[in-house]
Amino acid sequence: MIKAIWDYLTSVFRPVKGDIPSLNPLRVFGLLAVITAHFAQTLEANDRILNYSIYLRNIYDSASQFMDMFFVLSGFLIAGPLIARMESGKKLKFLEYFIKRTFRIFPAFYIFIAFYAFLLAPASLGKHADTAAAVQQIQNRAYVEFLYLSNYLEGIQYHTWSLALEEQFYLLIPFFLALVYIRTPSRNREWLLIGLYVLPLLYRIWAYFTFMSDVPSDEMTHAYHKYIYHPFHAHCDSLIMGVLLGRLHSARSVELKNFFANKTLSSSILAAGTVVIIPVSLFTNEFEYGFLNQVVRFNIFSLYYGYLILMLVYRPEFWLSRLFSYSIFSAPAKLTYTAYIIHVLGSLFAFQLFIGLGWMPADGYIQHSHVALYGVAGGLCIMALAYFYYLLTEKPFMALRDWIIGRMKGRPTQHLHPEQSR
Template sequence: MNRLPGLDLLRAIAIVWVMLFHGLRYGTPYRDFSVLGWMGVDLFFVLSGFLIGNQVFKSINKRKELNIGEFYISRAFRILPAYFTVLAIYVLVPISQEGRGLQPLWQFFSFSVNLFIDIKNSNTFSHVWSLCVEEHFYLIFPLIVLLIMKRSGTGLVIFLSLLIVIIGMYLRADILLNQIDTIPIYRDYVEKIYFPSYTRLDGLLAGVLLATLKVFRPHFWQVLLTNSNKVLFLGGLSLALSIWIFKDRFGLMATVIGFPILSISLALIVASASSTSSILAKTKVPGAYVIATLAFSYYLTHKSVFHLVKTYGGELIQGNGYVSFFVYGFSATLVATVLYLSVERPFLKLRSEFLNRKNTRHYANAEVSHSNN
């Protein structure tokens, strides 16, 4: 999929929002906005579900097949080099650890940190929980699609997505009511409800449903794009409703229905941003493209950078929120740029070269086979 300015803007907003949320403990400003920054992760989930769903569905719709190996290789080149580089730094340079310790390494290698984390004793690199959720999605989603697309159409995709959302709602309610009894509630809630993949699929599935409409219901998708600003308005209203619901973030209503409503609202905003005529696409924000490009490197490194800045220069900027905002932001950008240029971009180029060679060999073999027949 070609990069769209509206989606780049949303990606930039998502990562800045997340970093502002994590920056609250360092005294950065914009508290009323930053305290909701955890929603930036849900925006990332919707974007990932939409982009990956579009990639998978497009391949099946055009070729009537999906190359699972190629999909996994593509994801591995995209995720693993930068991820393992940062993990190695955390292990080899203990001063980079922003928390109280690391979970066992096998959990990072197996992307199971979100299922076993003990945030009281080992919360360093804990933000990798959301990457674990996405990795589980990348692993299972193409396999499920292969099974169901040969037997039916979009109806089953929609039905299964809604079923998974309903199961997630039930699980969150059951866990909140029957398994969480600690005061304060935060630690148990995060470990048992907020981090696990099986309770956090709403955003990814909302993105997948958008991709389903785009690929298999193009006429309906075109209606959304034509009315992109109306869709954006509707998404904004439902986002406002989500924010109101999450005023009691650990309450029953927020836990059960808050995440689906938030995901739907963000999906509407993503749909609007996919149109070149939407306000989001036409809004020119300086640096948005660069921030969107660096988003994954920001995500991996920003908490460690914030920790190091506070450790070695925190006293110099303490008490001045806007100076702190600039120093933390500049430092995070510098480190993210280094990681992107030295690791992320070279491996993205290698991915393109590898997949191009693979496809060239595939088509050459297909031509030979055809001529022999």
């Protein structure tokens, strides 16, 4: 009994079969950057930043590029195995796929939304007449979250748009692969994916030259989120980039190995991409009207992180691949999903804790250059909270999922481990 409890509590620290270790730090660093960006934006919105720098603002806001990185990873890790299966002549197992996705994603998210809307909001706002309407509005909007529509309709948490966008992808991708992709001649499949990749870009170009040009500057952030950043049709190109990587990994692995065997060329391309990424992050801001800012930045980031992912996979001897493969990144990478779900609420706890410990000014005023330190520290605190949330809301359903899949396949289920994918 004690051993079983210990195994349960420490399961997150054990490596997962089929894991790609060099990709784990991308998820960890990306999450910490996003948490820091949200913290910086909250401070700026409440006028709590000292020695404000427009360049630091751009850097913090540019952490949104890691959402594109997450999307590329999701497309690669989810669609890649499906493509490999179909390329080998096997049919997709729709029931197994949706069981895996359902038990992996829904429980932790639904439990959090239900807790926030139906327990925390009424308890914190009370039952007074002047707050009853606010509570009711939150509870009504919770159904937007439950239906994964918060990238089109207003939900109750501003960060859940990305979870909605990804879930829409998870629902569509198996049908697309089975009904369109596999029926396309093999020689044209990459062109099919490239064509799909270009469609959101064409939409953004159209939006940029039509209605976005008429949006007043003080309404630009809202319009950008509503029409460019959040909608699936405007921002799914990073996910499609991941699908394209899955196709290349499955059908052109020999060519990729030969390409990345040229260490000088492959490293030079990564360096050139980094040289582009740095000034884009430093000198542009997506909340300001501009072709680079709001149209092609998505493609710059998805191409860069797509290439980086392939390099980490195909050049295991590369210094970054070896550094990223350390097992210390495995556990926090598994916690990124639950940490992302709770991070807005968890930030309140983390930063109140820092104030109580005297690590953070009680009045909330922070030097702009220090925001990153507080953001990373807060992110690590949220990771600790996510560990317990993972044990309560993700791990049990992952075990149940594996038990169901095991029964479907008629195999023993005593040694079950969760998959890596987000």
